[in-house]
Amino acid sequence: MTYERAADLDRALGDPRDPANPCGFEAMVRRDAEAAYPHALAARAALLRTGLLPGTAMDELLMLVRVAGRRDVTVMPATLYSVTAATCVLLAGDERQREEVLRLIEAGEQIGFALSEAEHGADLLANQCRLERGEPGFRLHGRKWLVGAGRRCSALLVVARSGGRGPSAFSAVLVRGAALERARVPVPALPSAMRGADFGGFAFDHTELPADALVGEPSRGLEVAMKAMQVVRTTSTAANLACADTGLRLTMDFAAAHHFGGRPLLEHGHVRRELGTAFAALLACDVVAITAARALHTLPGAQSLWASVAKKVLTELSEEVFTRCADVLGTRAVLDGPFSVARRDNQLVRFIDTGPVANLRLVCMQLRQLAAAEPEAQPSTELATTYTIDRPLPTLRLADLALSNRGRDEVTAALPAIDSRVAAELKLWRQDVRALAPGEDCQDLAERFCFLHAAASCLHLTWFTPALGESLAPSVDLLLDRAAGGARRLSGAAAESAASQAEGLHVRGHLFSVAPLPLAEGSSTPWLG
The missing domain is CATH 2.40.110.10 (Butyryl-CoA Dehydrogenase, subunit A, domain 2)
Incomplete structure (x- = not known):
């Protein structure tokens, strides 16, 4: 699937770097200063509201929100609070x-x-x-x-x-x-x-x-709300993707145009490492979010876990994107402007719908069952459909949402034989969970699982979408490091691979994604801060 509707919407909203565009970055900064509601952007992106109506694929809604939200993520609550x-x-x-309810949404x-x-x-x-x-x-x-x-x-x-x-x-x-x-x-x-x-x-x-x-x-009110919030946690990842795309894109603009020591910043090795690491983190977020949205259709009973994993990974790694980009921008990162607005908005998403502690607690509740499950030999048809992103999705079945997946997680249990490191780390994780004493705090193990689950998603997507080649290898490296509690930059071939991918998508004016949509700005004048 190429998400043509999202590409069409982005084109219709115009170049966000045009200061006169009411759907652009400068308009976002003005609205933020005035605490103003995004009337113009919400009106032009009214298509987002139809995502709540039967028949819309959730991954398509994710991409629609993402291209509108990269211009001002406030458009998401303005159109999708319902x-x-x-x-x-x-x-x-x-x-x-x-x-x-459907009549109200349609109106x-x-x-x-x-x-x-x-x-x-x-x-x-x-x-x-x-x-x-x-x-x-x-x-x-x-x-x-x-x-x-x-x-x-x-x-x-x-x-x-x-x-x-x-x-x-x-x-x-x-x-x-x-x-x-x-x-x-x-x-x-x-x-x-x-x-x-x-x-x-x-x-x-x-x-x-x-x-x-x-x-x-x-x-049954709280039970129903908890199930509904699985959908919200998944769709809210679009806000993190939107903000992080803007943060990285503005930084790439700056690094390509700004010179230091007679060369563009983007040619300096340390800058390429920072931006390569930021891109690998964003691409990991992209994989987790798209596949979690698709799984709402294919494996709705798994969303009690999957949605919480997605929220944890997206909120953590999108913030890392901003941290690394800020180090490249230097003082410009803290000046009033689109970068600082997008960064603050991204931080708020962390607390929307379910806070970080409560979200991690939802993962903790399932750890022992997950660790007790044995690896599976083959992925199901549903899992294959989830990770074959050009394959049509079945109708959304909200009635199949559940408060627990009862210890079954195909993503980590049916790994393709691509990268043995992920399977080995999952084996060690299971051993550590089984060794937990009753009542012992398990938050560290829950965090570790979230990043390993994300790494497993990257492997599945690579397996079922061969055209991706080795493009996700730097993201897997990064996720394994984060699962181990690390925070290192990528280095060597992994860093250069990720930086080159980011540079190519930036020059062509495409979304930073495994589904790299052409964007409205193309090769227009970059933002220089």
């Missing part, structure tokens, strides 16, 4: 609720998702917003904060405590109309990045709701 609430309703709602309306509470953060089981039985429906009482699209949403899905204990103590309701408008309140503080995004709060004071506001079965 994804969590909509997925909840499509998973558990009745036919009337599903039709209502360009937003549906908010209210789960978090300021007093409890990631401790969701401590949430206190209450849903009580009323006559004839329900009463909602309590506060929710930092709700995406909170000031603009036409409907709001609220997960609230309804009785009982543990995860089954929560139900979900859809709030609309006057009840929604009366509950809107400002939030006392806003994030320092994605400053044009729409965040709001809600305060319910025994708000009356009709009986048909309940979404799904009582006591």
